[in-house]
Amino acid sequence: MLRKEITILLIIMCNTLLAQDRYSVKGLVSSQNELVDIGDVLLLSFNEEKLIEYIEIEKGSFNFTDLIKGTYVLKVSCLGFKEFKKVITLDMDLNLNIELTERTTALDEVEITASKKPIENSNGNIIVNVANTIFSSESNPIDLLSKLPKIQISSDRESINIIGKGTALIYLGNQKISFQELENITIDDIQFIEIINNPSSKYEAEGRSVILVHSKFSNKNGIKGTVSETASFRKNYNNFLGGNISYKQNKFELKFNAAFNDLHPWESNGSDYTIINENIESSYVVEADDTKRPQFIFGGGIYYQINKDDYFSLSSTLRSQNDEFLIKTNSNNKKNNIEDHVFTLTDNDDFRFYSSTNLNYNKSFNKTRNLFMGGQYSYYNKELGSDIGNSLNGSEIISDQKRLQDFKVNVISLKADFENEFTNKLKLEIGASMSVTNAKTNAQISMVSPSSDFTTNYDYKEKNYAGYSQLSGKLGKFFYTSGVRAEIMDGKGGFLNNSTLLVDRNNLKLFPKAMLTFAIDSTQKVTLNYAKSISRPIFTTISSSSTYLSPFLDWKGNVELKPTITNEISLNYDFKTYSISASYYLKENPAFYNITYNNVSETSTMSSSNFENEEGFVLELVVPLKYKFWNSTTVIDLTSKKVNDKNAIEFKASPYLYIYSNHQFKIDNTFSASLNGWGYTKHNEGIYKRNGVFAVNASLTKKFFKKLDATLSFNDIFNSLRFKESYNVNSIIANTIFYSDRNEVSISLKYAFGKLKKSVFKNKDVDDNLNRIN
Known part of the structure; x- marks a missing residue:
């Protein structure tokens, strides 16, 4: 209806x-x-x-x-x-x-030329200028984003989070793209990036923030491309080799990119926990070292400009990787004063393949009215084979079991958007979308002694229908945006050999959003925002897949995990280039990792679980400064948040500081330097106690022959990133630590060739669930 x-x-x-x-x-x-x-x-x-x-x-x-x-x-x-x-x-x-x-001056016979401010802010949003700044020397968008305020890239380079906001949506212009497609964009095509903390209703209700990439277009017909090589030295050596090429002739444009990444990531975490009611004390340290991960990335697109504003485009991207790695786990388990030490060795072969293809048609009736229609098909496949052996109390390693798991996701999406601008600065936007998702997990476990086989087949199907309407305009000194997004979700999941569904949800939810800005004068304005949003778990998290850590502990998905609903209100004051904001939010069903115990199988499980609610208050100050060849941006957050649940022992919440400071020095048009750091203080979040962390990064960039950029980067210079958390949930007291592999020295070379004239390549992702596939 x-x-x-x-x-x-x-x-x-x-x-x-x-x-x-x-x-x-x-x-x-x-x-x-x-x-x-x-x-x-x-x-x-x-x-x-x-x-x-x-x-x-x-x-x-x-x-x-x-x-x-x-x-x-x-x-x-x-x-x-x-x-x-x-x-x-x-x-x-x-x-x-x-x-x-x-704007020039001289220093020791070297001309210092002023450039754009690398980072600015407006209405509580952060604007990062890329063209003609030190950021343009980065070899790829992922490395660029990792240096921006409040943004954190996962160690496997497969997801992106904004501190205090969670997973962000990614847009290229008005076009939603996936994380994989973001990797395929060349830095030379980016004009600037906006981090939108209060996105309007036209954006998906998924997520509380948007990373908006604005394209830069060059000036001549022909061929343009770049080739980049990055050698990265972390705990293991990693190499990134990539290139892209664009060809444009009149109304026709073709793009192609390819990359080969020879990755060797290192991962480790550990925990000691007590199961109070079972008189069990346990601990583990798990490490995945020297993973061999050859990764291939390909992408391309065809664009045809029918006339000045109408276009047709087809775009596709794919990524393939094969991981070979050993998981080593040292566990201690003490029950009723009987203690055992177990060394577990798991030999894993993990294959992953992702592909996405979309078709776009855009019709502009004139500059004031525009209609977009598109369709998209996305596919993800993960196959994990594990050969597991255990050594009890120093004995030889004995084969315990073999696991073969296959996880597949298919998504078909359709989308239409229409917008109209009126002469009185009034703008109306409406749109509708639908997606059909089918996710399947097949698992086969073969026990060695005694010999037995166990097979499960979990099937999850989800249908999403959405429509939105948004109105924006200006009345005197007031600018307003108001809209609502309606989403219908029908999700069903269960094991094929069981007639009872584990998941059976069908609901309609409304997501209103509103913004009101008052311009006091040309240098001051005040903005009030309200938004309701949803954060749905990624499909691998709500699958039945698992990772064997020890005889006492598995890392599993949670098929019954619910989405998180967030209501948020914020007030922002801009004065010239400075900004201060205050926000309050309340989350329903927030999700966090914790340990549970099954007294039947006598094993523990680490998985993501829903808690009752989370509430928080954030006070933020953004201070950009510029003097001659020095640019700096400092972001300071004072945050207090509390997670609540009846099954947990809660601590008194304590506020904490998050500080990000970026300093860039442009010596001349060919040489620049950068120093940035971030960190937050130790704090309590109700259920969770978290430690303080900090990181310092630096880089030097030199341009040679006007075409070659060389960058030397130092990340997490003091090797200080250790993330610790403590909690008491369901009568389990746990202290967990997650180690990072961010300490890095990298050398990057990027060579650019050719030019294009008025490149207008456009292609829009229409799948709202792209960020849930990885």
């Missing part, structure tokens, strides 16, 4: 909305009566929250055409000059003459 109503509304709007007047903005950019040849011109919305259009300066001039009537902000950025910023009102064609002011 919901899809039918949205379709009818879409048809009505497409047939009734009227055309708008169109205008142009032309300009000449000069300094001291000489034209400036190189630079960027950005046309932003009045509140500077949305990029309307971007163009590069060509021979001192630029030209925006086919713009609707309204008020905009025009920004001109050229290396070596102060940024030019002007508010313009379009009710006629404009022809501007822009005079820039030089």
